[in-house]
Amino acid sequence: MSRPTPLREVHESLGATLTDFAGWLMPLRYGSESAEHRAVREAAGLFDLSHMGEIFVTGPQAGAALDHALVGHISAVAVGRARYTMICAPDGGVLDDLxxxxxxxxxxxxxxxxxNYLMVARELTERARDLDALVEDRSDRYALIAVQGPRAQEILGTLTDADLPGLKYYAGLPATVSGRSALIARTGYTGEDGFELFVAAEDAAPLWADLAKAGEGYGLKPAGLSARDTLRLEAGMPLYGNELSTALTPYEAGLGRVVKLDKPGDFVGRAALAECAGIPVTRRLVGLIAKGRRVPRHGYAVVRQADGVIVGEVTSGAPSPSLGRPIAMAYVEAASAGEELAVDIRGGHEPVEVIDLPFYKRS
Structure with missing residues (x-):
């Protein structure tokens, strides 16, 4: 049975279409998903991200524990800053991006x-076993609300005296938002500027209401999973289970930059990843823009137009509201670079343009 977030009643009151996502009951859309998408690109969108996991690692050796558990050099992160990283299996496969x-x-x-958060909490606990660090899953205590879009700062600024203009990308600060304690993070999954607010679960509904009211004059719309997916797809951002999995290393995903082989000490997966770092990848993640109107979807084969030989597979695909054409991400054989490709859609070959990601980058 799907778990509700603390905002379930809010979503129902707004007439949202609810669906299961990773075991959670989440809003798929509130009305027009393309309108929600455009609101984020042009003004702002309001998202419920309370299905994400919040795991705290504390203690004198907390940084060392994360250095050992994850591929990044986490102990080098300054207080108040954040880092995108991954937790990998001993063979280098991606267990989750974090x-x-x-x-x-x-x-x-x-x-x-x-x-993945329950697995991540278990892995962190095991990997920190011999160090003076405590791993604690506090996910049930928190809600996570995001305000994303070019007017996000204006909207949030009406509810807090925190220094939003001074808050850098991938940074966070504790603050009061509409009278409630929150961690304000300048992060997001849409390709736009925006903020993610970590708050106590019981504060989620009143804070959502205050944000919605504050955004009325700015074009703010609540946005569901459908818009979130097309936004992150246009921005070329990976989704675990699609572009990332245990069958792939960070290098194959084009994210080898997150692996810090030069950090002090050993870490889980280091030997396998060091070997991968010196070998050219045989497949790479690319963007596909359909030349017709048919949409490449997850799992569809990518073929050479010349002979129909399969050279890859679509990982994510959808109509792009920003481009006005269907787009997709796909893993293709590196040797196919420069060749004319197509996607096999129910037996028909849809020609595609191959591009480097992302499809969309904000000005």
């Missing part, structure tokens, strides 16, 4: 994907 916030000298917040 954002880690350093809240204090001996306190870190690890944000994990909804379907």
């Amino acid at each position: 954002i880690v916030y350093r809240l204090a000298e001996e306190e870190y917040l690890v944000v994990a994907n909804a379907g």
Whole structure:
């Protein structure tokens, strides 16, 4: 049975279409998903992200524990800053992609994907077993609300006296928002500027209402999973289970930059990843823009137009409201670079243009 977030009643009152996502009951859309998408690109969108996991790692060796557990050099992150990183299996396969916030000298917040956070908490606990660090899953205590879009700062600024203009990308600060304690993070999954607000679960509904009211004059709309997916797809951002999995290393995903082989000490997966780092990848993640109107979807084969030989597979695909054409991300054989490709859609070959990601980058 799907778990509700603290905002379930709010979503129902707004007439949202609810669906299961990674074991959670989440809003798919409130009305027109393309209108929600455009609101985020042109004004602002309001998202419920309370299905994400919040795992705290504290203690004198918290940084060392995360350095050992994750591929990034987490102990080098300054207090108040955040880092995108991954937790990998010993063979280098990606178990999850994460954002880690350093809240204090001996306190870190690890944000994990909804379907993986229990596994991540277990892995962190095991990997920190011999160190003076405490791993605690506090996901049930928190809600996560995002305000994303070019007018996000204006909207949030009406409810807090925090220094939003001075808050850097991938940074966070504790603040009061509409009279409620929150961690304000300048992060997001849409390709736009915006903020993610970590608040107590019981504060979620009143804070959502205050944000919605504050955004009335700015074009703010509540936005569901459908818009979130097309926004992140246009921005070329990976989704775990699609572009990332245990069958892929960070290097194959084009994210080898997150692996810090030169950090002090050993970490889980280091040997396998060091070997991968010296080998050219045989497949790469690319963007596909359909030349027709048919939409490439997850799992569809990518073929050479010349002979129909399969050279890859679509990982994510959807109509792009910003481009006005269907788009997709796909893993294709590196050797196919420069060749004319197509996507096999129910037996027909849809020609595509191959591009480097992302499809969309804000000005």
